[in-house]
Amino acid sequence: MVFPVDPAVLLPFLAAVVLMEITPGPNMSWLALVSLSQGRRAGLAAVVGITLGLSIWMIAAAFGLTKVILHWPALYHSIRWAGVGFLLYLAWDAWRSNQGAAQDVPPVARQRQLFRRGLIGNLLNPKAALLYVVLLPGFMRAGYGSPLSQALLLGSLHVLVSVALHSIIVLSASRAGGSFLTRHQGPVTRALMSLSLVAIAIWTAWQTRL
Structure with a gap:
């Protein structure tokens, strides 16, 4: 039975994927902010949305x-500007929460909200689409599985790597933020969250230009 992909490309592919995933980007920054401000479970809910x-x-x-x-x-x-606009909406929502009682939202409802935001944010990120269009063909070889099976296997490996690295970011940020949150809850923290999201939106608009 022929292996679906050339085994010789697996290590180079994984190395390329890891290098791309550890490069700072919107997902990494947003997950760190969510985990610092809302904790581990909130961050992991966002990871699920991003992964989908x-x-x-x-x-x-x-x-x-x-x-x-x-x-x-x-x-x-x-798609690009819709994604930037969505990040700005998240920044506005964080700013408005200064006037409300965000802590009164049940944890399950907050996690569902973060799941949806992670999902929508990535569906509105055209760079995610182009990543696969550009990356996958360079590691596909004739004589193995069909182009579809090779693309699905390599793409699935990328998704698994992203889950692992995103989870590490969430766990690290939530640990770092635990003691901070017990002392610094309030308008200043949420305002910093809002300004950080604006910065991510600007960075995204710059990085996704063609």
Whole structure:
């Protein structure tokens, strides 16, 4: 039985994926902020949403659907600016919570909200789509599985690596933020969260330009 992908490409592929994932980006920054401000369970709920969003883009890329974005720059930029706008909305929502009682929201409801935000944020990130379009073909070889099976296997490996690294970020940030949160809950902390999200939105707009 022929292995679906060339075994010789697995280590280089994993190395490339790890290098990409440890490069600071919107997901990493947002997860750190969520985990610092709301704790481990909130951060892990966000990880699940991010992972689902990445998985949808990966499957779409494996079936060749995301190539449409390369042929329609207007579509790319529509998704791009929608993603930036969503981050700015999150910043505004964090700022408005200064006037409310965010702590009164039940933990389960807050985790569902973070799951949805992680999912929507990644579905509105066209770089996630282009990542698979650009990355996967360079590690696919003739004589092994079909292009679809190779793309799905390699893409799944990327998703697993992202889950592992995102979870490490959440666990590290939540530990670091535990003692801080017990002393510094209040408007200043939430205002810093809001300003950080604005910075992430600006950074995303710059990094996703073509």
